[in-house]
Amino acid sequence: MTARRLHAAALLLTAVPLATAVTLKAGAWELTVSRHAIRLSPRPRPGCRDCRGEGGWWSEGPYPGGEMCWCWDRPIRTLRLLPIRDPWPDEPPF
Numbered sequence: 001m002t003a004r005r006l007h008a009a010a011l012l013l014t015a016v017p018l019a020t021a022v023t024l025k026a027g028a029w030e031l032t033v034s035r036h037a038i039r040l041s042p043r044p045r046p047g048c049r050d051c052r053g054e055g056g057w058w059s060e061g062p063y064p065g066g067e068m069c070w071c072w073d074r075p076i077r078t079l080r081l082l083p084i085r086d087p088w089p090d091e092p093p094f
Helices: 003-015
Strands: 023-027 027-031 037-042 056-059 065-068 077-080
Touching: none
Parallel strands: none
Antiparallel strands: 023 027, 027 037, 037 077, 056 065
């Protein structure tokens, strides 16, 4: 990613309220950020020669089924965030 894209992503992450999740897709990865976790999930590679960026294919025959392509078979990375403690737990919410 270029510096301009990283800067835009950082601005987007700081502008989003804490209750929502943000998803950024770049190349073969998807970055999801919420107040509980940061998750990096694999996506099919756009330039894959086997699946042509589809992520898999359907097999034919007497027992048809879907098969995942090797380009999508990577682990999901998750960083769990610690909950924010309420500094005044005995006060009413409003």
